[in-house]
Amino acid sequence: MKELIKKITEIYSPSGREDEIREFIKSEIKDHVDEIKIDKLGNLIAIKKGTSDKTVLFDGHMDEIGLVVTHITDNGFLKVDAVGGQNPLNLVGTQFQFNGNIGVVGIEGETTKELRENHSHLNLDVLFVDIGAKTREEAEKMAPIGTFGTYATGFHDLGDHLVSKAMDDRIACATMIQSIKEMDKPKNNVIFAFTVQEEVGIVGASVASYDYDVDMAIAIDVTKALDTPKAIKRMNMKLGDGPCIKIKDNATISDRNVVEFIKNAAIEEKIPYQFEVLFGGGTNAMGYQRTKSGIPVCTISIATRYIHSPHEMVSYEDVKNTVKMIKAISNKEM
Ligand SMILES: [Zn+2]
Structure with missing residues (x-):
């Protein structure tokens, strides 16, 4: 099984x-x-x-659960909202896939103070997904607004305990x-x-x-x-x-x-x-x-x-x- x-x-x-x-x-x-x-x-x-x-x-x-693309920045990063109950703490640094395109979730912050604050009050406003696009046009072809994504992590058999x-x-x-x-x-x-x-x-x-x-x-x-x-x-x-x-x-x-x-x-x-x-x-x-x-x-x-x-x-x-x-x-x- x-x-x-x-x-x-x-x-x-x-x-x-x-x-x-x-x-x-x-x-x-x-x-x-x-x-x-x-x-x-x-x-x-x-x-x-x-x-x-x-x-x-x-x-x-x-x-x-998943994410949905809500906005694309000029340099091709995706801004997203939650589909179902997403805890932003679980998102930073993880991989998602949108239409089969792998993306990495990153966090904004222009100063160390701002970055620290964003980390401690984590929410989707300060997160983005990097799917490797260099421009908005490129990102729009890969994952236009409205595209749904899910975690891109896989199954691991730890013996009795199973992870996925x-x-x-x-x-x-x-x-x-x-x-x-x-x-x-x-x-x-x-x-x-x-x-x-x-x-x-x-x-x-x-x-x-x-x-x-x-x-x-x-x-x-x-x-x-x-x-x-x-x-x-x-x-x-x-x-x-x-x-x-x-x-x-x-x-x-x-x-x-x-x-x-x-x-x-x-x-x-x-x-x-x-x-x-x-x-x-x-x-x-x-x-x-x-x-x-x-x-x-x-x-x-x-x-x-x-x-x-x-x-x-x-x-x-x-x-x-x-x-x-x-x-x-x-x-x-x-
Ligand atoms: Zn659930």
């Missing part, structure tokens, strides 16, 4: 520009599902039919693809929704289930791991302790019955799990919870270090256990 994770995280597809990732996922799963369709917003929805009349939906968002850009949320997409491939006929009908534009406001998930009668919806996403030196102590999630069953975050309180259902599925299949209470944050579970007349929801999270940085880190054991959990839930009587 590591090969799949490498391929899927290295694909360039920021929010609103999910074409490449959608094509990749479609080609991976099309021979293993009963139905597949793309809705008007670009969500990719695949169905595996079960033997019962109950339906569970799993969601993984296809998009990743866009683990958020391609790691969920990878677990769903793997589950689809490993699953024979499940007990429940299973809808796999690979959704668009989570990072800019839970857009795809707000509509993805609209045409279906869904009994429970489970978002698969990343969550903060607090197991690094001097991390916030008031939260509990760690790499390697199993998938996290979310109790709440800032957007959603998980449905109690769905939490119990997932927990029992894990216990029955001897899959390790952690409970997650996240302060801050939110997932696509919010979109499903508030669709139509309401769907009971929960999120299964994969603990991740350095979220929204160019190098997001997960545990491969957690990833494999998430695949087991998806299969256990799909086959458990509702």
Whole structure:
């Protein structure tokens, strides 16, 4: 599965520009599902039919955070804005790609005092991207205003720990693809929704289930791991302790019955799990919870270090256990 994770995280597809990732996922799963369709917003929805009349939906968002070109200077540097939640601290010195053109993020400052101030109050006004163009005309040909970019960093296998850009949320997409491939006929009908534009406001998930009668919806996403030196102590999630069953975050309180259902599925299949209470944050579970007349929801999270940085880190054991959990839930009587 590591090969799949490498391929899927290295694909360039920021929010609103999910074409490449959608094509990749479609080609991976099309021979293993009963139905597949793309809705008007670009969500990719695949169905595996079960033997019962109950339906569970799993969601993984296809998009990743990025930057968009807003202005080009006379000497060919790009000024940018954020697509999704970008922390400027993660940007300085990193590589981005715009239309396949590699760029380096630099910082402005005409005096050492100004440079120091810009560093300590970092924001996108004082950052620029250098794509190697010497003039505005040259840059406009390579990355005109409105061009979206993503981190240009790649996958690294550190053994159990895996590092790449866009683990958020391609790691969920990878677990769903793997589950689809490993699953024979499940007990429940299973809808796999690979959704668009989570990072800019839970857009795809707000509509993805609209045409279906869904009994429970489970978002698969990343969550903060607090197991690094001097991390916030008031939260509990760690790499390697199993998938996290979310109790709440800032957007959603998980449905109690769905939490119990997932927990029992894990216990029955001897899959390790952690409970997650996240302060801050939110997932696509919010979109499903508030669709139509309401769907009971929960999120299964994969603990991740350095979220929204160019190098997001997960545990491969957690990833494999998430695949087991998806299969256990799909086959458990509702
Ligand atoms: Zn995210």
